[in-house]
Amino acid sequence: KQEVTQIPAALSVPEGENLVLNCSFTDSAIYNLQWFRQDPGKGLTSLLLIQSSQREQTSGRLNASLDKSSGRSTLYIAASQPGDSATYLCAVAGSNYKLTFGKGTLLTVNP
Amino acid sequence: NAGVTQTPKFRVLKTGQSMTLLCAQDMNHEYMYWYRQDPGMGLRLIHYSVGEGTTAKGEVPDGYNVSRLKKQNFLLGLESAAPSQTSVYFCASREGGFEEQYFGPGTRLTVT
Numbered sequence: 001k002q003e004v005t006q007i008p009a010a011l012s013v014p015e016g017e018n019l020v021l022n023c024s025f026t027d028s029a030i031y032n033l034q035w036f037r038q039d040p041g042k043g044l045t046s047l048l049l050i051q052s053s054q055r056e057q058t059s060g061r062l063n064a065s066l067d068k069s070s071g072r073s074t075l076y077i078a079a080s081q082p083g084d085s086a087t088y089l090c091a092v093a094g095s096n097y098k099l100t101f102g103k104g105t106l107l108t109v110n111p
Numbered sequence: 112n113a114g115v116t117q118t119p120k121f122r123v124l125k126t127g128q129s130m131t132l133l134c135a136q137d138m139n140h141e142y143m144y145w146y147r148q149d150p151g152m153g154l155r156l157i158h159y160s161v162g163e164g165t166t167a168k169g170e171v172p173d174g175y176n177v178s179r180l181k182k183q184n185f186l187l188g189l190e191s192a193a194p195s196q197t198s199v200y201f202c203a204s205r206e207g208g209f210e211e212q213y214f215g216p217g218t219r220l221t222v223t
Contacts, residue, residue: 031209043115043201044214051209089154097142097161097208098169103153 002027002094006102019030021075021105023090030092033073034099035064038087047088048075049092080109113137115215117202123221124192129178132187132218134202142205143185144212145169145177149200154201160185192222 003026013019023033032051036044048057048064050073056065063076077084087106091099118133121125134143145157156169158177166177174196176188189196202215 034212036214041217044203046211046213049211091154091155091212093209098144098156098159099212101154103151 002030002092002100004090004092004100004102006088006090008105009103010106010108012108012110013078015082016075017080017109018078019080019099019107021061021077021088023075023102025071025073025092025100027094028068028071030068030094031086032093033064033066034093035062035073035075036091038088038089038104040086044089077107080107082109082111085109096099115172115204115213116201117200117215117218119218120216121219124189125205125223126193128192129188129190130192130220131189132200132202132213132220134185134204135183136185136186136202136204136213137183138204138206138213139182140204140206140213141182142208143179144203145175145185145187146203147171148201148217149198157187157200189192192220194222197222 005024007022015092034049035047038044050057050066066073087104090105091101115136144159146154155171160179163182178186200218207214
C-alpha cells in the first residue's frame with residue numbers, strides 16, 4: 001500500500017527566505033506527483049504536476065523536483081512571502097487512477 | 112468556467128437524518144472523486160467514478176453511497192448520518208486517469 005510522508009509537519013520562516021518542503025513515498029511505481037496548496041477553510045489548489053518521466057517542474061517562484069527511484073519529491077519556494085502561508089500537500093498517482101495524499105506541511109511566513 | 116462546485120457549503124444534521132451532497136464540474140472530466148478531510152487523518156477517498164454511470168469504492172466507503180447519472184455531476188449520499196461523519200467533504204475531478212486533479216471548495220458537515 002502506498003504511503004506518503006511529508007516532513008516537516010510545520011515550518012515557520014521569515015519573509016524573503018528560500019525554503020524546501022519534502023515529500024516521500026514508499027512505492028516508486030507512480031505515474032505522477034502533484035503538489036497542492038490549501039488555505040484555511042478552503043479547497044485544494046493545484047500548484048505543480050510532475051509526470052513520472054520528468055525530473056522537475058517550475059511555476060514562478062515554485063520549483064518541484066521528483067526522484068522516482070528514491071521515492072522523493074521536493075517543493076522549493078524562492079523568496080517566500082506572507083501570502084505563501086498555507087498548508088502544502090503532495091499526492092502521488094498510482095496505477096489505480098487514485099491519488100494518495102500526504103498529511104501536509106503547514107507553512108507560516110512571518111513578515 | 113466555474114470549475115468544480117459543491118452544494119451546500121455548510122450543513123448541520125441530526126443523527127439518523129439523510130442528505131445528499133452535490134458535486135458539479137463544467138470541464139467535461141471523466142474522473143470524479145469524493146474525499147473527506149479530518150484533522151490528523153489527511154484526505155481519505157470515499158468513492159470515485161471513472162465515467163458516467165460508473166462508481167467504485169475508495170478507502171472509507173462505509174455509510175456513504177454515490178451516483179453518477181450525468182457526466183458532470185457526482186452525488187454523495189448519507190442515508191443515516193452518524194457523528195463520525197462530521198467532516199469536511201471535498202469533491203475533485205480530472206480529465207484522464209493521470210491528469211491534473213481539480214478540487215471543489217468543500218462542504219463542512221456537522222452531525223449532532
